[in-house]
Amino acid sequence: MHTACIECDCIISTMDIAEGEKLSCPQCGASIRSRHKNALEKVMAAALAGTIFYIPANVLPLMTLDIIGQTTSNTVLSGITHLMDQRYWWMAFLVFLCTMLVPFIQIILCSHIVFCYKTNRPHKYIPALLKFEHHIKEWGMLEVYLLGVLVSFIKLIGMGGISFDIGFYCFIGLMVSTIVMTTSLDHWAIWRWWENNHYRAVNHHD
Amino acid sequence: MTKPASNGHVTAKSLGLSACHNCKKLHKLSEHTGHATPCCMTCGTELHFRKPDSLARTWALLITSMILMIPANIFPVMTVVSLGKESSDTIMSGVILLAKMGMIPIALVVFIASVFVPVIKLLALTLLLLTAQNHWDLSLRQSTILYRMVHFIGRWSMLDLFVISVLVTLVDLGNIATITGGAGATAFGGVIVMTMLAANTFDSRLIWDKKNAGK
Ligand SMILES: [Zn+2]
Ligand SMILES: [Zn+2]
Numbered sequence: 210m211h212t213a214c215i216e217c218d219c220i221i222s223t224m225d226i227a228e229g230e231k232l233s234c235p236q237c238g239a240s241i242r243s244r245h246k247n248a249l250e251k252v253m254a255a256a257l258a259g260t261i262f263y264i265p266a267n268v269l270p271l272m273t274l275d276i277i278g279q280t281t282s283n284t285v286l287s288g289i290t291h292l293m294d295q296r297y298w299w300m301a302f303l304v305f306l307c308t309m310l311v312p313f314i315q316i317i318l319c320s321h322i323v324f325c326y327k328t329n330r331p332h333k334y335i336p337a338l339l340k341f342e343h344h345i346k347e348w349g350m351l352e353v354y355l356l357g358v359l360v361s362f363i364k365l366i367g368m369g370g371i372s373f374d375i376g377f378y379c380f381i382g383l384m385v386s387t388i389v390m391t392t393s394l395d396h397w398a399i400w401r402w403w404e405n406n407h408y409r410a411v412n413h414h415d
Numbered sequence: 416m417t418k419p420a421s422n423g424h425v426t427a428k429s430l431g432l433s434a435c436h437n438c439k440k441l442h443k444l445s446e447h448t449g450h451a452t453p454c455c456m457t458c459g460t461e462l463h464f465r466k467p468d469s470l471a472r473t474w475a476l477l478i479t480s481m482i483l484m485i486p487a488n489i490f491p492v493m494t495v496v497s498l499g500k501e502s503s504d505t506i507m508s509g510v511i512l513l514a515k516m517g518m519i520p521i522a523l524v525v526f527i528a529s530v531f532v533p534v535i536k537l538l539a540l541t542l543l544l545l546t547a548q549n550h551w552d553l554s555l556r557q558s559t560i561l562y563r564m565v566h567f568i569g570r571w572s573m574l575d576l577f578v579i580s581v582l583v584t585l586v587d588l589g590n591i592a593t594i595t596g597g598a599g600a601t602a603f604g605g606v607i608v609m610t611m612l613a614a615n616t617f618d619s620r621l622i623w624d625k626k627n628a629g630k
Contacts, residue, residue: 213427213434217623220425236424274585283584291584297596304580336458340437357577363521400438
């Protein structure tokens with residue numbers, strides 16, 4: 210008896226699965242745990258790639274629009290500052306949160322968590338990091354933003370010459386990195402590792 | 416410990432157990448623990464058999480988003496000023512305009528993300544709440560699919576806000592053409608945030624309780 214399904218409260222008798230396997234709830238089918246092959250390496254590689262792509266993806270131009278000789282281009286960052294200039298603070302905040310802040314925090318958290326796990330340092334603050342990572346996950350919306358860029362692209366085709374720029378490809382890199390990073394992170398394994406080592410450290414003190 | 420029967424499934428609550436929402440560790444939790452809320456030994460999260468006041472909280476968030484749906488749909492989300500001519504678009508008129516211009520696939524994408532998904536989400540959450548509250552006999556399979564869908568599709572409604580953010584930046588050509596945001600988009604952002612929070616406060620285990628109790 211290991212845990213209960215978060216969606217239907219059904220007892221899950223074992224969480225032990227092989228690498229590359231997925232475990233679903235026998236009653237409701239909710240995904241309980243998935244272990245990717247070489248999950249640790251994947252998280253680390255994706256976090257590194259995400260770090261490299263993060264700044265270019267946000268400050269390099271995504272698209273360039275050319276209307277009668279006048280050209281403009283946009284970046285993720287300028288999309289936010291423009292909304293702020295127009296005093297749409299709430300919208301600016303939402304775009305900032307979902308496309309810049311959450312992916313940034315996720316990269317920091319995931320890379321730090323797997324670093325501590327790999328080097329076996331069960332710091333006291335690891336639970337706080339894991340909880341935070343779990344809660345903000347659904348607010349990272351890079352793939353939705355990408356669809357927004359594509360929709361805008363098609364909308365503007367009629368207005369003038371429009372083309373993708375270097376920032377667009379960096380953005381795709383950042384998006385793929387964060388998706389690989391967050392889906393490969395095996396929360397169950399890290400919680401149990403922390404638990405065992407934390408208790409051992411506490412017992413050692415007594 | 417009782418072994419799950421071969422045909423049915425055992426819930427943690429029926430064994431007096433509760434799985435921590437964060438670290439998934441199972442804890443023995445007696446029904447009456449007095450005033451102090453028990454906390455997870457591993458991570459310190461408060462333990463409950465079911466999310467506290469799940470129905471009331473979800474109703475509150477759901478009703479807020481329903482109210483916000485009104486300004487989101489009557490106020491313009493975007494204003495285009497092109498060569499001195501000004502035209503404002505609400506969510507729906509923007510979709511109709513796209514369809515009229517012959518961009519049917521893109522109109523469909525925007526329609527699904529900004530009209531269909533929010534409405535379906537509000538209806539689905541209402542149905543789930545009523546099912547959990549009145550012990551309705553909605554099929555468990557359907558309820559589960561509905562709940563997963565609400566969780567999965569909610570974020571895609573943010574599409575319209577992102578499109579506005581891209582367009583106001585890109586179409587900023589002084590007298591030739593300028594696009595600015597609108598109050599409707601602010602309200603629409605509120606709708607999305609509220610429904611995402613509502614999906615989180617809803618405890619889907621309440622739906623399964625009925626089935627597991629009625630055996
Ligand atoms: Zn389940
Ligand atoms: Zn816990």
